Amino acid sequence: MAPRVLVSDKLSPTAVQIFKDRGVEVDYLPDLGKDKDKLLEVIGQYDGLAIRSATKVTEKIIDAATNLKVIGRAGIGVDNVDIPAASRKGIIVMNTPFGNSITTAEHAIAMMFAVARQMPAADASTQAGKWEKNRFMGVEITGKVLGVIGCGNIGSIVASRGVGLRMKVIGFDPFLSEERARELGIEKVELEDLFKRADFITLHTPLTDKTKNIIDAKAIATMKKGVRIINCARGGLIVEQDLADAIKAGKVAGAGIDVFEVEPATDSPLFGLENVVCTPHLGASTTEAQENVALQVAEQMADYLVNGAVSNALNMPSITAEEAPILTPYVKLAEILGSFAGQLTDEPIDAIEILYDGAPGTMNTRALSAAAIAGLLKAQVQTINMVSAPLMAKERGIAVTEVRRDKSGVFDGYVMVTVKTKKQTRSVAGTTFSDGKPRFIQIKGINMEADVGRYMLYTANKDVPGVIGQLGTAFGKAGINIANFHLGRDEQGGSAIAIIYLDGPLSEEFLEEIRGLNAIGQAKMLTFDV
Structure with missing residues (x-):
């Protein structure tokens, strides 16, 4: 059965024809997106949804989209799409980042x-x-x-x-x-x-x-x-x-x-x-831009629905169907490692080095590197994806280097992301186990095996007595529960780090209190999409 797409906002007739030429059935209903009740009623019939800004793809709409596989936004902004809800249901969200x-x-x-x-x-x-x-x-x-x-x-x-x-x-x-x-x-x-x-x-x-x-x-x-x-x-x-x-x-x-x-x-x-x-949000309102983004989103959606190719996806790596089962866990790992480094880096980045040790080095490292860069830059550019990330890094003058080497340690393979600025060099490494879940194995040269949590407090401190007690006391007084705790150090009396797993984000006021504790050199709230 041919895939079926709903176009619920005004798109170029040429874009509609692209779907038809690729063997995709299309219902062009450009005013339907404004009627959320009607959209809710019919969305379960479609494999794809092509939109602009008028259609609001809420969690309620996504829950009703029992067959939906891809949402294509003709334009860059995806404020009108609940991306986390789409991700949870395995729906790819695409945009057209450069058309306008x-x-x-x-x-x-x-x-x-x-x-x-x-x-x-x-x-x-x-x-x-x-x-x-x-x-x-x-x-x-x-x-x-x-x-x-x-x-x-x-x-x-x-x-x-x-x-x-x-x-x-x-x-x-x-x-x-x-x-x-x-x-x-x-x-x-x-x-x-x-x-x-x-x-x-x-x-x-x-x-x-x-x-x-x-x-x-x-x-x-x-x-x-x-x-x-x-x-x-x-x-x-x-x-x-x-x-x-x-x-x-x-x-x-x-x-x-x-x-x-x-x-x-x-x-x-x-x-x-x-x-x-x-003016009424006219930034992208020219004939050329509207035509460009409409054609681009139609081509991307048709390629995915017919051939399984993924491009310009905000919540899915650009990889082939054959690569996906093996590559996807490492793509997620690379993105998390990049995100970890990105959330800790406030100054301009000069260079990124991505080391692939063992098994990951035999894979499509271009996709893995793109995922790492996207994770790194996402703290500043939320709409970035694996396709736009390498170009965005190039535009910012960030040198990206890949290094592959044979298995050198106890793990079958791991990925290390090193970020260089004028002030410092910071690295973080991780691997995946048989369950496919990413794990940190080294941070700032300090060995530490730790799971990835949604909300994590990262601290760096001197390896002196009393630091754990100070942290525990501060959290206890604030009534904040610690879900888990991991520690690591390079040597006795040297540098130490801690990862504290939390049930939710911390306030800036509490973070300042933590930063004021004796021996704490850095305290940063980290958030990951896991």
Whole structure:
């Protein structure tokens, strides 16, 4: 029986034809995604679901999708898909990470011009029969300092356009290397420096716990008087009320806002301010971009449903059906090792070395390395996947090296991920046993056999008496249960580490308390998708 796909949002007719040409049955119902009750009623009939942003694929929808194998999002953002719920049911979630990059970058540049010259307000005034030439005094772009927050795929395009406009471009990105910055022709700076120096600030970073409210009243207070701010990335990066207050006070000269914390945005403190340009999330809205992402998602979904090929999957490695049974446990291991190193690394990464000892070295190490890189960068780029990870590392100037060697220890094989920054080199190694579950076997050169938990506190300390007691006392006073505990050290009186397994994440306040304990050199909350 031919696989069957539901297209529940508006997609190009050419994309629908791609499904048909590949032997996939298609129901094109572009308004169905807005009717969650009807979608819930029919979703069990389909093997694939092709969507844009209107369809909300909730856990309830996924539970009813008894035959669903793949969800394809035409675009990069997957905020409307419950990926953990899909993963639990074995449903692959795909996106199209690069189809609309140029379009979004161009929108940010267009917004910058519109804000600099007050074009929308001037247009409205002129069409109202007024001739307020003296009212709309703009500023030149040339020679101004453009601060780019987030220098990944879209941010780097914006940066290059800024250089072409003869702007002085400075960029902040935790993963931007000096070499990559030189290639782009920009100056790499810290965030605080960017805030102080930029005449225009444009955001191109995902919304994470680290980036949420990255621009608030405190940040704005450090900026130049007359700064102009552009956000075509994600709502929630800016505290809208704080920005509105700063505009009214004259601190911020203007803003171009394409995304809002609550969408559709029917009300915002930014609405009605003359020197603010607002658009309804149009970053990817060009004919070319819409066509590109629609065709790409149709090809990806058809390839998977017909041939079993996986590409641009957010919750599944890009591997063939033949490789899957053997490779999948090591793919998961590599991703976890990368994630471990990534969550512990705050400074820019210069290089990654991935060592395959024994059995893993005979496998498709390209997929394993992609998984390790994706895990490493996921702390900053949540939508990253195994296909986009190597390119994203290259864009950031991160050198990736693979080393294979014959079995050298007691394990049939293991993987070691080593991350190098200007300040330090950090490594973590792991293996899989017969149950297929990943396990840590070495951290920072210290041997330690430990399972992977969903919530783990990692601590590094001096090997002195009393550390375990201090930790236990602190957890006891806070009423926090310790599920399990693993320890390791390199030598008596040397360096020691601990992994504490928890039932849930710790608050930042409690983490600061742990970091304040005697002999504790580092304490980091780690979270893994297990």
